[in-house]
Amino acid sequence: MESLGIRFTELLIWFPLVAGLICFIIRDERKSRNWAMLASLLTLAVSITSLFYPGNKELNGYTYGFEWLKSIGSSYSVALDGMGRLLTFLTAIAFPIIFAATSKTTYKNANAFYGLMLLMQCGLMGVFCSMDALLFYFFWELALIPAYFLCSRWGGERRIQATFKFFVYTFTGSLLMLVGIISVYLHTSGTASSEHTFNINAFYAVANMLKPGEQNWLFWLFFIAFAIKMPIFPFHTWQPDTYEQAPTATTMVLSGVMVKMGLFAVVRWLLPVFPQAVLKFDNIIIALSVIGMIYASLIAIKQDDLKRFAAYSSIAHIGLMCAALFTVKQVGVQGVMIQMFSHGINIIGLWIVIDLIEKQTGTRKISMLGGIAHKAPGLTILLVVIALANIALPLTNAFVGEFMMFTGLFKFNVWFTAIAGLSIILAAVYTLNMVQKVFYGEANSLVAGMTDISMGQKMVLATILILIFVAGVYPKPFFDMTNEVVTNVLTRFIK
């Protein structure tokens, strides 16, 4: 059993890498697409199987490690705990959906495109499994580089500037985090072979040794890196541009999975390592998040471009998740866990619909569209469900998460909750407004030529719907999965 567990983690991380490298060699476009699809499905299969092995009762679940940089005490150690399992599952399921949904898109040098996508998957998986700070940093960057190339090579008109902004932002954040990692590292107690170590447990142990002053500035070094990734107001300016300019398949990965890296990292590396600083700055962080929520919602109402619309709506949702994390209340953090998954699924669904519309009509302008419901009833039904999930209606997956997050926030501070609550109303305004303008009303000339979606596309969207409802009606498995991790993290805050 134990050895089997090891294989899961290994497979999840390295299979996409190998598959991606193979993909570079395949010259033929169709073949490389099929290969990427097959590879991602295999990864999904591994991931699903791993869900059925709940792991032993130890903190880290499956761990595995060997000395990597012995002299400085960094080891290749990976593990799948509950939270890791949830997010690797999200990553694993996102890629086949994305590949299937965009299979009609043709790319120049398709092999390189799919290869880079799979490399990115490798990086993401690695981030979610790393139990060593240096290894974590490696994968964190490994996920970024393919994203940079994907966006700059296959993106929209202004892709180069937009991607550059994205890259410089995140790279700066990462480097600050690196300084933070090294500083914490130098406080860790060592092992037999080295003075200090990058192991996660050693990092957790440092928490009580750091002086409050040190905790404070180290906290910000880490937080800025994560905040840029999430993104949290005021570090969000790269995000709408990048989402708009990136090729849709990459945007789906960025918004569906990659931004979760930031949230995930807060739970794994920030909360447990700097508990005092977290308690000290929680008001500031939550205030920033709430400002971001309202601000992004207001902008989303005004957006005319569907992609930018989805980008701002995403900022608003992420803001809520971040705020809930920093309440450090059990119910709130649990809500974030399930919401990370739900938001990933929902936003990917939203992008798929936007992509379908753009493919058929050639525009993303809300003002130029209208009356799609007459032409494509199937698409409309699917979209409406996704849109409702986006505003967290009961029975959808997002409701569970948002409800819990708001409960957590309420326990923390009523006023923040009240202001954040406004964003629900705003979300309803902008989402329904969009649905109304794009799908109902008179069909215009652009829309007249539209046909309903094909069977394959229906299947993809139906999968998403199933996920939305299953998680909405029966979220218990998700809670069970992450409960232990959350409890472990939060026990550090109980005095």
Added chain:
Amino acid sequence: MGVVMMLVGAFVKDQRLPKYLAMAGLTIILAANCLELHDGFPFKIFQFDVKEMLLVNSRNLIFLTVIFFCTLLYFMLNGRDIEKVGSSVSEYFALIFFVLCGVSIAATFNTLLMLFLGIEIISIPLYILTASDKRNLKSNEAGLKYFLMGAFSTGIMLMGIAFLYGGNEMGTFYISQMHLGIGKMPPMIAIGLVLLLISMSFKVSAAPFHFWTPDVYDGAPTVFTSFMATIVKVAAFFAFVRLFENSFGTIQPQWQTLIIIITAATLLIGNLTAVFQQSVKRMLAYSSIAQAGFMLLAIFALNDMAKEGLLLYAAAYSLASIGLFAILVRMKDYTIDGFNGLAKEQPVLALTATVFLLSLTGIPLTAGFQAKFFMLMAAIQNNTLTGHHTWLVILAVLCAAISAYYYFRIIQAMYFKESNDPEGQVWDVPNSFKTLLIITAVLIIGLGVLPHKLTDWLWYDARFN
């Protein structure tokens, strides 16, 4: 000493077939170095009676091995282009060997006199190499400029040495015997130290003594720029660190502030100016100043981690820059626009250039990351022991982020822009050249994934010395 061999090598080469002889000579030196490092080998090749003026230990030898290896690679990549520069091919090779001889002395010096000799033997051939493109006005101007500035710094260095000689109680040139004591610094020593600091900063082109660098690097024939910017610079750094570690290590608090100012200025000026360059060659000149800023962190920190980091940095930076310059030599157009669309025409060149650039930026999985990582670690470690200079580390990190800007501009040009020259921008590229580039790139990635191959060697040595 390797010196002898190199001198012999230099004279023999004045006849025919200079290139191959040079490579062969280097290979022999490399092999000798490795054998010397290997414990099991019965003879100690470099055991001459030098009255302890030179100090040969494993760290110095490893450093020299790295240097020689890089030079060998440099010869292999650029051999043909060196031949193209002018008619007196054999002299070029001979001069390069003289420089290497100087590098060996500078890396192993044990007295201030030897340091001075080493630095001079490095510098004088370089003046000639810089001006070797005789018909090019810029090359001549650069040579003259370099010579005048270099002469000044040499004078300053000598003066510094004289002050130190007179100022220390033991009246000795031996760096390990000066016993400057802890906490106090008599004015004579202080003056000597500052003068030495200035001249060494000049040699490694640290701000504010960097003004010669862009002009000289730009004016010199590109092949020699490559040599100067990598191997020579790294060697000067090694000497710099050894000097400050062994003679002034005990009075570090007194001069640390100076180093901090120099480091910060170098990082800022190098990076910010590089951003505005249009010519890749000039950009690389400024980027070399910027990288020097990072290496200065080693002098700031001056602990074991820093020395190890410097070695990694030397290897990583030299490999990547040599590769990049080698590609640059083949380009017709040195502006960034000249790189437009390279990926389509020469995928191998573009791919390897990307690896080099990523390494210079310090992206994980490349040697450049490990190097920067060790430097940062050293600096932070020093921080936790002595005062609070966290801002310097943060500044360094932000500068690294700025450097991403100008390095990535080249990547963008190669991959995401269309070529504007229908005939292609590159001269002929033989297959052997491509293979070598790929080997270099693989080495960089190899060092990035498993840097301990190099560092373990050092730790091993640290335990036995």
